[in-house]
Amino acid sequence: MSLSFEGQVALVTGAGAGLGRAYALDLAKRGAKVVVNDLGGDPHGQGENRAAAQKVVDEIKAAGGEATPNYDSVASYDGGFNIVKTAIDAYGRLDVVICNAGILRDIAFHNMSEEDWDKVFAVHIKGSFTVLRAAWPVFRQQSYGRVILTTSSSGIYGQFGQANYGAAKTAMLGLMNVLKQEGAKYNVNVNTIAPVAGTRLTQTVMPAEMVEKLVPEMVVPAVTYMVSKECQDSGLIIEAGAGNFNRAAIVKGPGIRPGMDELKSAEWCQENWAAITSLEGAEPMWRTGQTMKEYLASKT
Numbered sequence: 168m169s170l171s172f173e174g175q176v177a178l179v180t181g182a183g184a185g186l187g188r189a190y191a192l193d194l195a196k197r198g199a200k201v202v203v204n205d206l207g208g209d210p211h212g213q214g215e216n217r218a219a220a221q222k223v224v225d226e227i228k229a230a231g232g233e234a235t236p237n238y239d240s241v242a243s244y245d246g247g248f249n250i251v252k253t254a255i256d257a258y259g260r261l262d263v264v265i266c267n268a269g270i271l272r273d274i275a276f277h278n279m280s281e282e283d284w285d286k287v288f289a290v291h292i293k294g295s296f297t298v299l300r301a302a303w304p305v306f307r308q309q310s311y312g313r314v315i316l317t318t319s320s321s322g323i324y325g326q327f328g329q330a331n332y333g334a335a336k337t338a339m340l341g342l343m344n345v346l347k348q349e350g351a352k353y354n355v356n357v358n359t360i361a362p363v364a365g366t367r368l369t370q371t372v373m374p375a376e377m378v379e380k381l382v383p384e385m386v387v388p389a390v391t392y393m394v395s396k397e398c399q400d401s402g403l404i405i406e407a408g409a410g411n412f413n414r415a416a417i418v419k420g421p422g423i424r425p426g427m428d429e430l431k432s433a434e435w436c437q438e439n440w441a442a443i444t445s446l447e448g449a450e451p452m453w454r455t456g457q458t459m460k461e462y463l464a465s466k467t
């Protein structure tokens with residue numbers, strides 16, 4: 168059965184190019200009315216250009232779809248508010264938000280400036296906060312919402328030269344882990360995509376033939392499914408791209424529970440390190456404190 172977005176409104180940030188453009192085109196093709204947000208700056212977050220968002224809106228309209236451009240920066244609180252307001256003013260509701268806008272300022276940590284740090288955090292993590300903070304009351308009122316945050320293998324596993332970007336991308340997981348709980352009662356699902364695609368962001372790190380081969384359309388199916396009403400999952404990290412789809416997760420190992428009767432020493436930890444660090448039987452968790460009762464009850 169095909170996944171339809173008829174009657175739904177989707178907002179994609181950074182949709183003037185790369186992955187965001189591909190998400191916007193697919194959702195529009197499936198009947199969604201789409202707000203195409205893009206500031207139109209360069210990959211390092213400098214400058215702006217309205218042509219990027221406008222071009223994608225033109226493409227959607229040429230294919231028979233409905234779309235409205237927005238040129239605000241996600242990095243400002245007012246910008247986030249205006250982006251959501253564009254959707255409400257144009258279409259009267261908002262069902263899907265894909266926080267995708269991104270920049271890179273790669274540099275080895277010992278050379279990283281405060282500006283390199285702040286700009287990357289402003290676009291990725293604050294830029295997700297601003298848009299979602301504005302969308303959240305709408306979702307609650309509708310009792311419906313589908314959210315995608317964008318992380319990266321750099322944020323999940325680490326990548327040399329990306330302390331700013333990796334940390335901001337890991338922060339997406341923290342944001343998801345809280346919002347999945349706060350949204351659950353209102354049928355607001357929050358999932359995270361870790362994409363791999365040849366785009367202008369990756370063309371500096373990938374050989375040209377790989378950039379050409381790894382088209383963003385290889386990521387799109389995972390995102391489109393996760394923002395559909397058919398997908399009931401929330402709190403997942405999905406890696407997609409280059410012909411691959413898989414789940415990644417932060418898991419908790421079983422560890423050992425000697426109880427609280429006697430304080431343990433560093434030497435005790437050293438002796439038991441293999442058991443403490445073992446991930447055999449590790450499980451993903453839904454919330455913090457989930458195992459606190461077990462801790463308090465465990466004696467042996």
Ligand SMILES: NC(=O)c1ccc[n+]([C@@H]2O[C@H](COP(=O)([O-])OP(=O)(O)OC[C@H]3O[C@@H](n4cnc5c(N)ncnc54)[C@H](O)[C@@H]3O)[C@@H](O)[C@H]2O)c1
Nearest residue numbers: 181184185186206207208240241268269319363364366368
């Ligand atoms: N391409 C990959 O392999 C890859 C891997 C991991 C994560 N990502 C993430 O995927 C997302 C999309 O990246 P992409 O590869 O398509 O790059 P891209 O440069 O093609 O697209 C990013 C878009 O975001 C826009 N943007 C930047 N700052 C903005 C702001 N302040 N407000 C509004 N729009 C802004 C840019 O103008 C650009 O059009 C990013 O969050 C990126 O970090 C990409």
